[in-house]
Amino acid sequence: MTPRPPAAGSRLSGKLGLSDRIFAGLRSRTLLTTVEAGLARVETELEGEVRSADKLADVTARYLYEAGGKRVRPMLAILTAQLGQGTTHEVVEVATALELTHLGSLYHDDVMDGADKRRGVPSAQTVWGNNIAILTGDLLFARASQLMARRGERAIQLQADTFERLVLGQMHETVGPQDGDEPVDFYLKVLADKTGSLIAAAAQSGVIYSGAPEEFEQPMVVFGEKAGVAFQLLDDVIDLSPDPSETGKVPGTDLRAGVPTMPYLLLGHRSDAASADLRARIDEGQERIADGADPAILDAALAELRDHETTHETLRLAHQWSQEAIDALAPLPDGAVREALTRFARAVADRSA
Template structure:
């Protein structure tokens, strides 16, 4: 299993066997008696992934008693929920690949992919039910925010709304909410006091926004072999990202160059051909708005670290700071 990017070899050696147990439980949780459902449910689990959310749950549990068995179930719940959203997101974004493999909707069609996402969320709900009513409530509130984030991303800001502020709230809902819940459940079931649970929850939300802003950079500055995702997918589907929003604001300000204006026009144009998309991705990747987005990701990582400034010093607190930095270092 790959390094956890927490900057502490001894702690990593302690967490990796637990993460391996989470992986086993995850595969058990997605198994279905129906042959088609079993194949579709295993599709993204088998494709692998960073497992950031279970890692964070296990790490935050180290602030208390990380060996408690409920912590493993909490880690499974957050990853199952994440996987469920990926099936839905790929349909809505028409993403052809995920984690280096064809997206489920490319293999089985949109309806099967959506229903598989629903099945996985049902399995997550079964696991979380065993953790008690408070965990069920947190899971329900998180899923509500995930849906609202996707809804708001789909319809866009209202007339007069600040587009960048609106987008940051979308990221907080779509990504930050589940990463915050990962940290929260880990700390809760590790037996941490309320003050620590509150701090890591705030940390998780800010880290989630930082992570997604870094992804906005990676979407135009990395290749499919590195990320497992097709570069420029969001551009092709007209999904707003921070670099495009910053470029749009620059053009609206009247201080843009002719090249800026032409790039925005091409982004808003027909990107159905690979040639047109490639040209836009190349030009946008070289633009200062992508550097600005990377700097914004760094600022949100700093917010995450500030949120845990009062944690007791120790291996887990230090690893959380390193973890936040690692989320945005991917875009460096």
């Protein structure tokens, strides 16, 4: 029998602690109620969009949806929509499409990374195989495009541009830096494309489809991209957590699969023998795992990397990108929305606190 993950329980009470950390303060409480109501509408739309008349597609497309999720992107779209006419039907549709795009990308990411778990459940390809997982991701991308098409040419262009960046980010991550590329700078560009672009699109879409002032669009793009990079940098730190309940994945999943993360890349900037030795041991372990060795052979090296200064440096970088996201909010009017966005940027870089 096909395993069934627990029912979706994603609201603002997830790991980001959004309800407590982002919507703190009296004037934010009314905003929280508004955003939660909008998220409920998105959730209803999502639930309908992941269903299919085809029995196999219905099960596979609902699989990761039902495993939960933070719904960061719809939350941002609904939040920035409050700068205009609020949570319009158009905002809900576009927010749903962007979350479907994110969900589809997870199916593909897990195949490429060889991940065993996602959101605390076996990854889709471990249940149905790579081909079905890839095709399920494609199906969700198609559903997202159908939703965007209802909103016209501008929405289609937003989806296409964002999707192009997602694909290029994944492509560049897959092939790695080329001659002349500085690895850390290259990696930050990958994060901006893979993670930042979709968060930026969500923040921008709330402005566009609520009829908010046009001059808020570009600040939201900058904010979303920088917050997305901060989010992913902290994920690199959390990925090393020894507690699977914090990540929903096996600790060190990315590095065991040969996917570089910022703590590992920063080892290359170190000239001391201990750092060079640690990086060499990680490289050797990755090669042996690629040849079929037990991924547990990297346990000791990853535990050492967890406590290494480069991991602390990655955390500082996450805070730096978070602050740059906050700085981008300067053109917005003072008020509950700007306050909540500021807290959001801080929260994504401080989830392990």
